[in-house]
Amino acid sequence: MSNIVVIAEVRGGQLKRTSLEAVTAGLQLAQKSGGKVIAVACGAGLDAAAAELAKSGVHKVVAVDGPTFANYSGDAYARAIAEQVKAAAATAVLMVHTAMGKDLLPRVSALLEGSVVTDVVEVSCDGGTFGARKPVFAGKATMTVNAKKAPFCATLRPNNFAAAEGSGSAEVSKTAPPAGDLLSVVKEVIASSGGRTPLQEAKVVVSGGRGLKEAAHFKLVEDLVAAFGPGVAAVGASRAVVDAGWRPHREQVGQTGKVVSPPLYIAIGISGAIQHLAGMRTARTIVAINKDADAPIFKVADYGIVGDAFEIVPALTKAIAEIVAGK
Amino acid sequence: MDIVVCIKRVPATDTTIKIAADGKSIEPAGVSFELNAYDEFALEQALRIKEQLGSGTVTVVTIGSKDAQKELRDTLARGADKAVLLTTDQWVFDGASTAAALAAWIKSVPCNLVLCGRQAVDSDNNQLPANLAARLGFACVTEVAKLELADGTFTAERDIEGAREVVTCKTPAVISCQKGLNEPRYANLKGIMAAKKKPLEEAAASLPAPALEIVSLTLPPARAAGKILGTGVDAVPALIAALRDEAKVL
Numbered sequence: 092m093s094n095i096v097v098i099a100e101v102r103g104g105q106l107k108r109t110s111l112e113a114v115t116a117g118l119q120l121a122q123k124s125g126g127k128v129i130a131v132a133c134g135a136g137l138d139a140a141a142a143e144l145a146k147s148g149v150h151k152v153v154a155v156d157g158p159t160f161a162n163y164s165g166d167a168y169a170r171a172i173a174e175q176v177k178a179a180a181a182t183a184v185l186m187v188h189t190a191m192g193k194d195l196l197p198r199v200s201a202l203l204e205g206s207v208v209t210d211v212v213e214v215s216c217d218g219g220t221f222g223a224r225k226p227v228f229a230g231k232a233t234m235t236v237n238a239k240k241a242p243f244c245a246t247l248r249p250n251n252f253a254a255a256e257g258s259g260s261a262e263v264s265k266t267a268p269p270a271g272d273l274l275s276v277v278k279e280v281i282a283s284s285g286g287r288t289p290l291q292e293a294k295v296v297v298s299g300g301r302g303l304k305e306a307a308h309f310k311l312v313e314d315l316v317a318a319f320g321p322g323v324a325a326v327g328a329s330r331a332v333v334d335a336g337w338r339p340h341r342e343q344v345g346q347t348g349k350v351v352s353p354p355l356y357i358a359i360g361i362s363g364a365i366q367h368l369a370g371m372r373t374a375r376t377i378v379a380i381n382k383d384a385d386a387p388i389f390k391v392a393d394y395g396i397v398g399d400a401f402e403i404v405p406a407l408t409k410a411i412a413e414i415v416a417g418k
Numbered sequence: 419m420d421i422v423v424c425i426k427r428v429p430a431t432d433t434t435i436k437i438a439a440d441g442k443s444i445e446p447a448g449v450s451f452e453l454n455a456y457d458e459f460a461l462e463q464a465l466r467i468k469e470q471l472g473s474g475t476v477t478v479v480t481i482g483s484k485d486a487q488k489e490l491r492d493t494l495a496r497g498a499d500k501a502v503l504l505t506t507d508q509w510v511f512d513g514a515s516t517a518a519a520l521a522a523w524i525k526s527v528p529c530n531l532v533l534c535g536r537q538a539v540d541s542d543n544n545q546l547p548a549n550l551a552a553r554l555g556f557a558c559v560t561e562v563a564k565l566e567l568a569d570g571t572f573t574a575e576r577d578i579e580g581a582r583e584v585v586t587c588k589t590p591a592v593i594s595c596q597k598g599l600n601e602p603r604y605a606n607l608k609g610i611m612a613a614k615k616k617p618l619e620e621a622a623a624s625l626p627a628p629a630l631e632i633v634s635l636t637l638p639p640a641r642a643a644g645k646i647l648g649t650g651v652d653a654v655p656a657l658i659a660a661l662r663d664e665a666k667v668l
Contacts (some may be wrong), residue, residue: 163583166551190561190578193561194548197547197552198548198551200514201552201553202552205514205629206514207513207543207545208630209513209542209543209544210542225542226638227511228435228542229542230638231434231638233637233638234541234632234635235632235633235635236630236631236632236633237630237631238629238630239627239630240627240629274557274588274591275558275591278585280578280581281581281582281583282580283580283581287580295667339598340563340598341577343597346539347431347456365433366432372641375665376665377641377644378657389644390641390643390644391641392644393641393642394644394645394660395645395647396646396648396657397646397649398650398651399650402650403654410654410655414668
């Protein structure tokens with residue numbers, strides 16, 4: 092019997108939806124390991140988030156709740172969670188591969204002398220051995236590993252497991268944050284303007300490249316993103332246009348940017364350098380619009396249109412807007 | 419301030435990956451290697467902090483094969499004071515073991531600040547800096563896109579989903595560097611000449627028993643060839659129909 096801890100991410104009292112994806116993966120593992128799933132959340136004012144977790148299908152919820160945890164502190168959260176992993180006698184710990192997950196889970200793993208594997212797309216438990224599959228070389232290859240040390244700690248790629256939709260009523264236990272200094276403290280969280288959809292959580296990513304000729308022409312990309320309606324689509328960019336200073340690095344898709352796998356990826360004026368393809372080739376459906384019929388992007392695209400983006404994209408935007416309005 | 423910069427020698431990002439006969443590693447023939455792109459930002463930041471303070475040392479360390487001497491020598495040419503190669507013949511992919519070996523070495527040298535790239539672009543783990551910090555008991559901020567040091571306190575900014583976090587910490591600290599933090603310098607001829615006289619030490623890496631084992635390394639399934647639906651605006655209705663009726667994503 093091996094229990095599984097799922098670390099839930101709560102920001103400003105709100106449970107991040109992707110945490111329910113980690114619950115799904117946790118329940119999958121628990122079924123194989125014969126253990127229970129314990130959700131652990133850190134923060135201040137966790138009642139609503141804990142109640143939501145209690146419904147998700149987990150067996151127990153632990154809320155480490157107190158004013159010193161109002162803002163994220165990687166070191167302090169890690170110590171609190173490591174204590175809960177020990178208390179739960181858990182042999183696997185899961186969290187989503189978000190900015191917080193990447194920062195927090197490796198520390199938990201280190202404090203417990205466990206194994207760690209990140210950005211995982213599949214987890215397994217076979218005869219008591221935990222394992223995972225993850226993209227490496229920005230998705231140019233896939234590595235399958237087995238854990239040799241417990242606890243097995245894994246961060247899960249977002250948008251890859253279905254969100255748990257339980258109707259459970261797990262016990263919620265509340266505990267105060269452990270005493271001790273906070274070595275690093277978040278002083279401020281500055282929301283990006285316009286409530287942008289995070290690139291890796293978007294259902295549709297529309298990326299622009301050098302084919303757009305200048306920074307101002309990204310308006311075409313932004314208009315198409317807007318046509319999908321609020322909270323659906325996000326702007327992406329090729330490395331070339333980020334390096335040219337047209338777009339911020341947080342929008343870069345590819346090997347030195349973000350790896351995305353949305354249901355729909357639209358590449359506009361992107362030729363498809365190997366580093367870019369690595370960052371989007373796992374999208375379910377890929378559309379490419381490019382004036383060069385021989386561009387490598389067409390080799391990975393499901394659907395391509397050859398021609399002038401300045402004519403094609405506005406027509407596409409209009410058609411999408413009509414469909415969205417008709418829904 | 420005594421600064422340690424952790425680097426890794428990785429396949430160049432334009433490399434086409436082929437799997438070796440063992441099914442667990444990449445075929446090294448024809449692969450050109452380079453300094454991990456994010457580590458360039460870490461080295462640059464270390465040099466700037468030393469310049470800002472007007473004192474201190476910058477030591478670059480890596481775990482890898484003897485071939486990594488080339489990348490270490492490059493960091494010396496760019497301005498690092500000393501380089502250390504912790505040798506192993508294995509592919510360094512197991513983050514927990516790497517962090518343990520680096521922590522053991524860092525504990526043996528003077529160090530107030532560790533700078534790393536946010537991730538190595540081979541194993542793509544993005545976990546070493548935070549893991550290392552927890553082992554050292556250091557403060558840690560990861561994926562830093564802006565960093566200031568004033569009166570012994572770091573103020574760091576990092577992008578999170580839909581927002582930017584401002585984080586403060588004091589030394590000793592581990593900071594991992596994101597693209598955009600700075601514009602890395604390259605080695606000039608004077609630097610290259612000076613690097614020949616700088617110390618490059620070697621010692622065996624004290625790697626613990628592995629925490630992970632590779633079962634397999636495979637190539638992702640090739641995508642089926644797509645359809646060119648046509649040219650110009652006239653092809654838009656066909657695209658809409660395909661997305662709605664075939665791909666069912668609208």
